[in-house]
Amino acid sequence: MGLISGMLMGTIFGIALMAGWRQMIRYRSSKRVAKAVDIKLLGSLSRDDLRKICGDNFPEWISFPVFEQVKWLNKHLSKLWPYVAEAATLVIRESVEPLLEEYRPAGITSLKFSKLSLGTVAPKIEGIRVQSLNKGQITMDIDFRWGGDPSIILAVQAAMVASLPIQLKDLQVFTVVRVIFQLSEEIPCISAVVVALLSEPKPRIDYTLKAVGGSLTALPGLSDMIQDTVETIVSDMLEWPHRIVVPIGGIPVDTSELELKPQGKLTVTVVKANDLKNLEMVGKSDPYVVVFIRPLFKVKTKVIDNNLNPVWDQTFELIAEDKETQALIIEVFDQDVGQDKKLGVVKLPLIKLEAENTKEFQLRLLPSHDMLKIKDKKDRGTITLQVLYHHFNKEEQLEALEAEKKMLEERKKLKEAGVIGSTMDALDGAASLVGSGVGMMGTGLLAGAGAVGSGLNAGAGIVGSGLGAVGGGLTKAGKFMGRTLTGGQSSSKKNGIATPPVNPAQENCNT
Amino acid sequence: MPFVSTLMGFTGFGVGVSAGLMIGYYFFIYFQPTDVEDPVIRPLVEQDSKTLQDLLPEIPFWVKNPDYDRIDWLNKFLEYMWPYLDKAICKTAISIAKPIIAEEIPKYKINSVEFETFTLGSLPPTFQGMKVYVTDEHELIMEPSMKWAGNPNVKLGVKAFGLKATIQVVDLQIFTVPRITLKPLVPNFPCFSKIYMSLMEKPHVDFGLKLFGADLMAIPGLYRFVQELIKDQVSSMYLWPRTLEVPILDPNQAMQRPVGILHVKVLKAMKLRKKDLLGGSDPYCKLKLTESKLPSKKTTVKHRNLNPEWNEEFNMVVKNPNTQALEILVYDWEQVGKHDKMGMNVVPLRELKPEEKTVLTLDLLKNMNTEDAQNDKSRGQLEVELTYKAFKEEDMAKDEGSSEVVKAPDGTPANGGMLVIKVHEALDVEGKYHTNPYARIIFRGEEKKTKYVKKNRDPRWEEEFHFVLDEAPINDRIHVEVVSTSSRIGLLHPKETLGYVDINLADVVSNKRINEKYHLIDSKNGRIQIELQWRTSS
Numbered sequence A: 001m002g003l004i005s006g007m008l009m010g011t012i013f014g015i016a017l018m019a020g021w022r023q024m025i026r027y028r029s030s031k032r033v034a035k036a037v038d039i040k041l042l043g044s045l046s047r048d049d050l051r052k053i054c055g056d057n058f059p060e061w062i063s064f065p066v067f068e069q070v071k072w073l074n075k076h077l078s079k080l081w082p083y084v085a086e087a088a089t090l091v092i093r094e095s096v097e098p099l100l101e102e103y104r105p106a107g108i109t110s111l112k113f114s115k116l117s118l119g120t121v122a123p124k125i126e127g128i129r130v131q132s133l134n135k136g137q138i139t140m141d142i143d144f145r146w147g148g149d150p151s152i153i154l155a156v157q158a159a160m161v162a163s164l165p166i167q168l169k170d171l172q173v174f175t176v177v178r179v180i181f182q183l184s185e186e187i188p189c190i191s192a193v194v195v196a197l198l199s200e201p202k203p204r205i206d207y208t209l210k211a212v213g214g215s216l217t218a219l220p221g222l223s224d225m226i227q228d229t230v231e232t233i234v235s236d237m238l239e240w241p242h243r244i245v246v247p248i249g250g251i252p253v254d255t256s257e258l259e260l261k262p263q264g265k266l267t268v269t270v271v272k273a274n275d276l277k278n279l280e281m282v283g284k285s286d287p288y289v290v291v292f293i294r295p296l297f298k299v300k301t302k303v304i305d306n307n308l309n310p311v312w313d314q315t316f317e318l319i320a321e322d323k324e325t326q327a328l329i330i331e332v333f334d335q336d337v338g339q340d341k342k343l344g345v346v347k348l349p350l351i352k353l354e355a356e357n358t359k360e361f362q363l364r365l366l367p368s369h370d371m372l373k374i375k376d377k378k379d380r381g382t383i384t385l386q387v388l389y390h391h392f393n394k395e396e397q398l399e400a401l402e403a404e405k406k407m408l409e410e411r412k413k414l415k416e417a418g419v420i421g422s423t424m425d426a427l428d429g430a431a432s433l434v435g436s437g438v439g440m441m442g443t444g445l446l447a448g449a450g451a452v453g454s455g456l457n458a459g460a461g462i463v464g465s466g467l468g469a470v471g472g473g474l475t476k477a478g479k480f481m482g483r484t485l486t487g488g489q490s491s492s493k494k495n496g497i498a499t500p501p502v503n504p505a506q507e508n509c510n511t
Numbered sequence B: 001m002p003f004v005s006t007l008m009g010f011t012g013f014g015v016g017v018s019a020g021l022m023i024g025y026y027f028f029i030y031f032q033p034t035d036v037e038d039p040v041i042r043p044l045v046e047q048d049s050k051t052l053q054d055l056l057p058e059i060p061f062w063v064k065n066p067d068y069d070r071i072d073w074l075n076k077f078l079e080y081m082w083p084y085l086d087k088a089i090c091k092t093a094i095s096i097a098k099p100i101i102a103e104e105i106p107k108y109k110i111n112s113v114e115f116e117t118f119t120l121g122s123l124p125p126t127f128q129g130m131k132v133y134v135t136d137e138h139e140l141i142m143e144p145s146m147k148w149a150g151n152p153n154v155k156l157g158v159k160a161f162g163l164k165a166t167i168q169v170v171d172l173q174i175f176t177v178p179r180i181t182l183k184p185l186v187p188n189f190p191c192f193s194k195i196y197m198s199l200m201e202k203p204h205v206d207f208g209l210k211l212f213g214a215d216l217m218a219i220p221g222l223y224r225f226v227q228e229l230i231k232d233q234v235s236s237m238y239l240w241p242r243t244l245e246v247p248i249l250d251p252n253q254a255m256q257r258p259v260g261i262l263h264v265k266v267l268k269a270m271k272l273r274k275k276d277l278l279g280g281s282d283p284y285c286k287l288k289l290t291e292s293k294l295p296s297k298k299t300t301v302k303h304r305n306l307n308p309e310w311n312e313e314f315n316m317v318v319k320n321p322n323t324q325a326l327e328i329l330v331y332d333w334e335q336v337g338k339h340d341k342m343g344m345n346v347v348p349l350r351e352l353k354p355e356e357k358t359v360l361t362l363d364l365l366k367n368m369n370t371e372d373a374q375n376d377k378s379r380g381q382l383e384v385e386l387t388y389k390a391f392k393e394e395d396m397a398k399d400e401g402s403s404e405v406v407k408a409p410d411g412t413p414a415n416g417g418m419l420v421i422k423v424h425e426a427l428d429v430e431g432k433y434h435t436n437p438y439a440r441i442i443f444r445g446e447e448k449k450t451k452y453v454k455k456n457r458d459p460r461w462e463e464e465f466h467f468v469l470d471e472a473p474i475n476d477r478i479h480v481e482v483v484s485t486s487s488r489i490g491l492l493h494p495k496e497t498l499g500y501v502d503i504n505l506a507d508v509v510s511n512k513r514i515n516e517k518y519h520l521i522d523s524k525n526g527r528i529q530i531e532l533q534w535r536t537s538s
Helices: A002-042 A047-057 A071-103 A222-238 A394-425 A431-447 A451-470 A477-496 A502-510 B002-030 B049-058 B072-108 B222-238 B251-255 B393-397 B506-511
Strands: A108-117 A124-131 A137-147 A151-158 A164-183 A190-197 A204-211 A244-247 A264-274 A287-292 A298-300 A311-320 A327-334 A341-349 A359-364 A382-391 B112-119 B126-133 B140-149 B153-160 B163-176 B178-182 B194-199 B204-211 B244-247 B260-270 B283-289 B309-318 B325-332 B340-348 B358-363 B381-390 B417-427 B437-443 B446-449 B460-469 B477-485 B495-504 B513-519 B527-536
Touching: A002 B002, A002 B049, A002 B126, A002 B140, A002 B163, A002 B204, A047 B049, A071 A108, A071 A124, A071 A222, A071 B126, A071 B140, A108 A222, A124 B072, A137 B072, A151 A222, A164 A222, A164 B072, A190 A222, A204 A222, A264 A287, A264 A327, A287 A311, A327 A382, A341 A359, A341 A382, B072 B112, B072 B126, B194 B222, B204 B222, B260 B283, B260 B325, B283 B309, B325 B381, B340 B358, B340 B381, B417 B437, B417 B477, B437 B460, B477 B527, B495 B513, B495 B527, B506 B513, B506 B527
Parallel strands: none
Antiparallel strands: A108 A151, A124 A137, A137 A164, A151 A164, A164 A190, A164 A204, A190 A244, A264 A311, A264 A382, A287 A298, A287 A327, A327 A341, A359 A382, B112 B153, B126 B140, B140 B163, B140 B178, B153 B163, B163 B204, B178 B194, B194 B244, B260 B309, B260 B381, B283 B325, B325 B340, B358 B381, B417 B460, B417 B527, B437 B446, B437 B477, B477 B495, B513 B527
């Protein structure tokens, strides 16, 4: 009897013990899970959450901007800045100098840093935003502002002119840097980093140029040239969709997915323009149109003299890299002795286009891309375009990539040839720049086949003769020549691209 | 027989308890799922006031304290990255643990130990605020408040004596406030050479440890005991002021300290190619170390000589013998215009044996591009003698740890010592007409000056001055003045005082080292950072 009751009691006790333990386990487990949930929730609070928690005692100092503030990072940065500045100087020298070399305009034979120090004012990070736009990628936008006091002196060498030191002063950089981290499943978990400047809001890089111990007028057109170079570098290297891809951590990964690649082909027919503004004193404007997506690959129509309602009916092919963010930029100029005047510009975002569907657009010309600065609302006329967007398949893409590479190489050669030609052509110091421009044009003409080439032909001739007229050696001529030169230089630049018309032809053969 | 009955009762109880435990175990624990489920997370706005009440003790620091910064962006970043991080960490952990386990198990007669599951769960660590301390020293201090309440699931299957046991760790929670100090700061990326980490408080640790599916940590009392044990263990290692030191950069390389000297003797050149149209060339050599900012050294010019003999010696400071190289360029001197390059060559210092004289005969090249066809042409040869001498260890150790107080050099009086004044920088100094500040230090009538910095309101000098004294300057003061000179030779406003400060030296003598920012008198907001040291021979 005792045994059975004992066993019964024991069993009940045992089960009770187990049940109690389990209860305990459950209790502790649920407590831990609840805490985990709390911590997780508190890890990303929004304004409403905080209101709910704090009620009336909402702390005043807290705000929730889209870009989260990082005061602590700025504190560190300002302390670390002297060291960062020194370390960065070396890196910049090494990475930017080849770039300057690549993008340097034709009139300059060498462009180098002679002094580079980043000053004492640290940049500020106004805010950081983290998103995950694609799977396996983290997108970090950094609102970056720097109004520093760097001392940057460029040694500019133009043909036959000894090295001229030019100082970049009052540098201000306001931009949003987009950093994309490509994730991987190996430590350090990031296989590549993509850096670019966000194009919207547009990066603002302001500076003033000053010649050390002299004035910029000594080398006419130089400041425009440098500004042009900087702008081209920024917009063609850094501004989204252009990007810099840095593989990290020694893991061999295929970064080609991240690189910018030709995505499609744009066939643009510049049909006509109506009611253009007349900028000439005598007669009417002589309009021509420059069309491009990347400033590196500009194409140009022929010049139609004395006409405010010109009809061009010329077709060009351009390569688009990113339909989502890129835009077709159309600039109408008035061909003129001296610098060509801008009659109007307009932007056509590619996202408006449908693939494989020719669309006609009639666009109103605006005085400038920057809508903030536009004051006059005067009508500048319209331009009519026919645009066809063709999306590449894999093979076409590769082909286009190859063609692009080839073109760039060819252009490099042209540039060298142009420069060499210029030094030989040059007769005296001041005229050397002119020489280079003309030299460039010569080569450009040689290479330039097709309608654009011939269109430029006339333009180049005019510029050349214009220069000839000025070349007399008037003391005042310097500045004027500067203008002329920039004109010559910019057209020579376009001239250098005289290969594009050839290129589409090749493509046509291929496809 | 009450005795037998009681005995039977006890026996029965004993048997019953074991049976009950077995039944209870199978009933309540064994058949319960052991998988860790992802907790359901509802948005905060939907929760009732009771859960909110429970939340209150965990409110992040940045909500409570204005001196903490919110870093939710970092949390977001971690959240996106966590799945990848989880896999990477688990993979590495397993690959590290496996060989260790394989080595250890034969000792304990265990057949096998295997990870059945290993995951860190879906919840990433979160940072609930970041605090930064700004000091006058060359260091960065930050204190993130890290909280990880995760749902990891680590399941270990142990086989021994034909039995299989599973040990499972779940719901690991670690809350801690580490202090991370980055120092010393160096002018090389990533700009600091060491990371110091220590915990400011004992960390909070909680987890569930399941053996055969039953959570041992739920046994009353055991959890507290284990938690205390872990806390004590961790804090004995890392609780402040104990620190964990992680070196990032090699200190010599980081500080860019010189590590050796290269003696170069330029002997002669043979058969140089003629450059000048008339007469012979006028050759001279330029020597430079790569990665060095020092100006290059030049030999004399030997006029009209294509086989010049120089026999000139130079000493060059080497900072990194593994990557640096000696660059020798031969130029043709010209009275007017640009000097023509006659040829060049580069000797990597790696190829030199330390402490050994090496005579090299170098072919002069057009450039260092090996494929350039122009290099096939003979441009002559250059003979140099090179010796690389590395500094000895004790020489280098001398200036180790610049922030610590060093002993005074030999020859200082017994009772006295050396007063070191380091003028680091000034902030917000402004002159009425010009701001080209330099600092002037007056001590016992002796005056010393720093260099002047052009047009700068926040000049950084980083200059050091020494005064050797016979006795401790207990009753003395130094006078530090920031002065601006006109950059032009201006008669109108030649000099201007931007502010001054008098510092009592008694504190320095008793503290040995003081590094502080002083407010300048006669200045609006000006401050100056001065480091004072009193070095005695004893």
